[in-house]
Amino acid sequence: MFSDLSTPRDDSSLLCRPTEDLAPVFERASPAYSPCFERFGVGERSFSRQYAHIYAARLMQMRPLLTEKAEQKWGSDVLVRKLCDLQAGEQCCIVGTLFKRMDLQPSILKEISEEHNLLPQPPRVKYISDTDELILEDELQRIKLEGKINRDRCVTGSVIAVYGAERNDGKFTVEDFCTADLPAQSVRPALDSDRFVLLVSGLGLGSSHADSMLGLQLLVDMVTGQLGDQGEQSGAATISRVLMAGNLLSQSTQDKDGSTKAKYLTKKTQAGSVEAIRLLDELLFQLVTSVPVDVMPGQYDPTNYTLPQQPLHRCMFPLSSVYPTLQLASNPYQATVDGVKFLGTSGQNVSDIVRYSSMNSHLEILEETLRLRHLAPTAPDTLGCYPFYMKDPFILEECPHVYFSGNAPTFESKRLTGADGQEILLVTVPTFHSTQTACLVNLRTLECEPISFTAFSAGDDDESEMNISH
Template sequence: MFSDLSAQKEGSSLLCRPSEDQGPVFDRMSLAYSPCSERYTVGERSFSRQYAHIYAARLMQMRPLLSERAKQKWGSDVLIRKLCDLQTGEQCCIVGTLFKRMDLQPSILKEISEEHNLLPQPARVKFISETDELILEDELQRIKLEGNIYKDKCVTGSVIAIYGAEKNDGKFTVEDFCMADLPPQSPRPTLSSDRFVLLVSGLGLGSTHADSMLGLQLLVDMVTGQLGDQGEQSGAATISRVLLVGNLLSQNTQDADAATKPKYLTKKTQAGSVEAIRLLDEMLLQLVASVPVDVMPGQYDPTNFTLPQQALHRCMFPLSSVYPTLQLVTNPHQSHIDGVRFLGTSGQNVCDIQRYSSMDDHLEILEDTLRLRHLAPTAPDTLGCYPFYQKDPFILEECPHVYFSGMAPTFQSKLVTGPDGQECLLVTIPDFNSTQTACLVNLRTLTCEPISFSAFSADEDEDSEMNVSH
């Protein structure tokens, strides 16, 4: 792994006597790269359409896949019915979209109820309760579900196949259910040497934590070869690409009152994001002069709020945008790096599922979306989404080799396998502003390891040392 490549070489310590010669020059590996995020690029934007169209398109695309999966699981002779053709007591399979009725789900109707002097709803981290109900619906009808199905783990918008029978009370008793599972996957090329892609999320520029800037500068110096001895520099040369995965700016740069203030009160004031963008441009300038960089927007970055988030505008980066190594991409983002297919988001989809289900582990949620074959099942119900009309771009038509999500509380990785031999590396990228940790993905072995840049903090002793570990 990367730590082995960066091991100290004999006679290369920083404490050694300086030599007369200039020292070796390490050439950075260059990898073949092709972006594949055209499906997440929104052209003419129209919000005049109803959101029912995206649910209909999602069900239409997923029904053939789930029908085939149901036959593989429950036998080729299984009856696949639509809700309008159900007969009481008949064992059959239904393919439909889940709807989770939740009493605690935030609603604009509850917010305006303050006009009637009602108490506001308390702040909640999760919105699930014992009274939640699961409903399955297709193009024409809906039916309540009971039985062998994990109500708390399910979320609205998931398309699944259920097996069971309708009882006399009008409810469908579920005996078993299945998801679409991993989509087909193109073979991964065999690489002869180790080469790495660095994943970083949540730089949080503009925050009040001054020590986070020291960790960020250590990261930049390590990638550009300005940090460490010859062993560290030769290891840094194997980092062939950097992906900045969302939340480049801190939440502190969001001024909610600025839009409602009178113009004369904000005439000579400057938005908090202006200085943060300038810092980001200067940091990118150091990186793109040495290594190709992909920049994904996140929840607090200056682009559209609804998914898919469009790429940041190049005019915001006058210094770094002149370099061809800077790639401003969408969220979600998909690309081929040396034949390895990368796909990921800045974490909004995972955090939203965490709020509306019993799952807390980001890695478990990430695997669940992969097996559902859908990046953001809760969009557009509780997650902002563009009202697509004919096709749902968040459906996974091809299995990635590396599937990542940003803004996680901790680093986690896992290699999952599919029914047809698919292999996918799941990576949750921690918030760099709070953890000072990035992730290194080895394209040859399809493994991932964290790399930490711990700096001084108030909780540590004054004589504690900085640590760059991996």
């Protein structure tokens, strides 16, 4: 683990008497790196198409996978029917897309309530209720589902296979169901030494609270080897890459009052995001001179809002963009580091599922999306998404080795083993602005550990201490 590599040495303590010997030089590991962002590129940007096309493409891509899984689970002689071919009382399997009818789901009426003097809907943490209904639909028809399926855990957009029979009242009684489950995984190469990738998200630059800036600078100094003694520096040299998973800017930088105010009221003022981007460029400049850095956009960052979010523009980083070690990535993110395949998002897909299902754990939702073989099943229903036409890029065609989600409330990790021998590390990367915590992934062992920075803040007692813990 990283904490073992960075253990202080007896002869290199900062309290030891200085010597005239030259300090050792630690060479940072240089892993092989291959970005795979092309599949999330938008290309021609046309919003004239309907969103029905992406659902049709999703079902067309997933149907062969679900049919194969259904035959494995319920026997090769199971009847796989389309909705138009259903017969009442016949035991069969149906492959389709779930639609969850929810009374509490926000609607356009909330936005126009002020114009028509309607009572606005109150903001909610969860939009599920006892009156929700599950409906399965294919290209031509839809049918209501009842029976052995957990309605509250399901979300709109999931493609599943259900087994049961249609009743005389036109409803389908589910006896069992299955998902596409984990896709195939490539073999992870064996490494001869420990190498780490540091994951951090939610820097929250530009907020009115500057408490996290000391912890953020400590993180930068730790990665660049300017913090601690020789033990800490040798450990920092094993960090081969840094990945920033979205929400680099604070939500407070999204204030739109400046665009609606009169020009004379905003004279000689600038948007809060301008100063935040300048600060981000300075932090990146410190990092990219020492280690390769991947930067993903998030919900509050200056790029397109709909998924997939395109990389931030290099012109916003005049200091750091001149270095080849800066890699501006998309959200979702996909890359291979020393043969280890990373896949993840900045957290919008997981947070949306939290609102529209009974699941609360971000780690549980990560596993659920992996078994559904889809990064963002709720897009485009409740999550902004580009209207793809021929193919759904969010379908998982290959199983990653590390699957992460940024901007989670807490750090969690889990080793998941598939039926075909797949080994996946699931990681929820906490919001650094509120938790002062990042995490380190060991490429050799696929283990993950948090690294926390605590510092003085306005609400702390006078006896509070600054601490760095692994």
